[in-house]
Amino acid sequence: MPPVRANPKHKNAEASSSKQGQKRKAHHQQPKANAITGRQKLKGALRQARRLLAKSGLAANVRVETERRVKALEAELEQAEVANKERDLAVRYHKVKFFERQKVVRKLNQTKKALQSAEGPEKEQLEADLMAHRVDLNYVLHYPKTKKYISLFPPEVRSGASSASAPDKTSQEREEIQTWIRECMMKKELPAEPELQLDADARHDKKPKASQNFQSQNQKPKTKDVSSKPADDINEDEFFGNDDDSSEESDNSAD
Template sequence: MGPSRTDAASSKRPSMHKKNATTTLSMSEKTPGVSKLKAQLRQTRRLLAKDNLAADARVETERRLKSLQKDLEKTEIANKERVLAVRYHKVKFFDRQKLLRKINQVKKQTPVDEDQLFALRVDLNYVLHYPKLRKYVALFPSTTDGESRRENAGKTEADAAREEVRALIRGQMEKGEISRTPEAGLPGSGRG
């Protein structure tokens, strides 16, 4: 007869399903989803629509309504940030790698071109601190022959958006709000 599994032996091993379930629950308790918030808003508005609601209950419900509206706005913004972060993660990663490589090349030059180095650092900060609620405009867009004809018309719009964010980042760097050496804290910056 082979070994049999006892309750004590099976309870020693943690279950992956239980861990994931509790993690999911704790995350949803912190920030309820958009649909839950909208349902709570509807319920609160229905309660306010009643004529025979006591004055103190009405005040409390109005406060709850304002709080729920703010929570809904925050949740929608967080969802939009998450979607854009996932969508542009790969493009930003490649832009960051190219910039780190170029910064290292400029640093190795005997007379270091400070203007070029500063421009590359502005571009690296562009990638790192791009506004979370805007669609990312790549610094090094890849184009094929077919796409290049179509993009020529919209190229000025993308260039204008890119320059606008660059100017914002450059200003923040000059004020000291953003690091002037962003490559210092990134992995892969010290490769030789």
């Protein structure tokens, strides 16, 4: 009886799994790495151009072209730095903004519902509250991208504690941004009813594209085959999800 080799693919399996892990890790780190590489290339080109300008006896036309190149590289580097800062801040405060937006939208909907049956002074107070909630919603949606996000609901506000001391620097900055948001709404630079725009964006994200429907209908096989089900190419939205699961349920029931 010939000898039997045990686990012939053990080493290959470990090597393939490690390679897949490295590829997955590299895939997640690729956007930031590309951004860093782009900035490093700009900095290197800028240093090279400045060294050329520092040389003596440089021709006039070469000096003029190099000076123009230095200005263009400086502008590109500044834009890259701003874009990188915006990206880092967006990732850092993504979760905070999401929860605060949900809270503001819930308060806004409750106020709109209470306004339907309110009268007199109560109605005036609810209208003022509705305006404040809309300012807060625009605050979350249109906060300056290059500034560190200042929470609408800091710990002292969430706990319900009221401090008798003078407002700190953070509170002052929050009020300044809220005032700027309110002025932009009055100038119609920001939507007066941001909840409507938010609902429209949510419906647009949920609605499948006509080209996707056409492609799925054309690619659907005539005979039912469990091994060749059409894949669902509609990506789920991170915030609102995807409720269009009727086609998948019908396929599962048919099978």
